[in-house]
Amino acid sequence: MSSEAKQARDEAVGRVDAGANEAWKQRAFDIVQELAQTRAEFTTDDVWAVLANYPEKTHELRAMGAVISRAARAGLIFNTGRVRKSERAVCHQNPKAVWASLKVR
Numbered sequence: 001m002s003s004e005a006k007q008a009r010d011e012a013v014g015r016v017d018a019g020a021n022e023a024w025k026q027r028a029f030d031i032v033q034e035l036a037q038t039r040a041e042f043t044t045d046d047v048w049a050v051l052a053n054y055p056e057k058t059h060e061l062r063a064m065g066a067v068i069s070r071a072a073r074a075g076l077i078f079n080t081g082r083v084r085k086s087e088r089a090v091c092h093q094n095p096k097a098v099w100a101s102l103k104v105r
Contacts, residue, residue, distance in 0.1 A: 013065055013066050013069060014066075016060050016062040016063045016065070016066060017063050017066035019059075019060040019063070020058045020059075020060040020063030020066070021056065021057065021058035021059075021060075023056045024056040024057060024058035024063075025058070025063060025066070025067055026056075027051065027054050027056045028047060028051055028063075028064060028067040029067050029070060029071060031047050031050045031051055032047055032067060032068065032071040032076065032077065033071070033076060034050075035047065035050070035101070036071065036076040036077050036101040036102070036103045036104070037101070037103050037104065038104070039101060039104060040100060040101055040104045041080065041098050041099065041100050041101070042098075042099055042101075043084055043086070043096040043097065043098055043099065044064050044068060044096055044097075045084075045086055045087050045088055045091075045096060047064065047067075047068075048064070048088060068097075068099065071099075072099075075102055076101070076102060076103060077099040077100060077101055077102060078099065078100055078102060079097050079098075079099060079100075080097075080098045080099065080100045082097075082098040083095035083096060083097055083098060084096055084098055
């Protein structure tokens with residue numbers, strides 16, 4: 001990825017992260033931490049499924065990418081390079097990255 005493309009990506013992620021509800025972001029991160037402790041692999045579909053059980057909401061749903069990036073930088077997970085079709089109807093079976101835990105062995 002070119003440095004220009006990386007900079008544009010990072011700026012976009014920063015904008016959506018800044019626009020998201022802080023309580024929602026923390027709850028989503030806590031869920032990612034929990035999944036990283038209990039599952040070898042997961043996708044954001046799994047995070048969304050658990051997140052649905054909590055009251056925190058955000059209008060900036062794209063901030064899930066920022067949450068996942070934060071977890072990867074924290075050494076909790078890594079991108080396997082594989083994808084799975086989303087099971088969420090709103091995602092229309094778009095491919096979702098498969099994340100692997102650095103905590104479960």
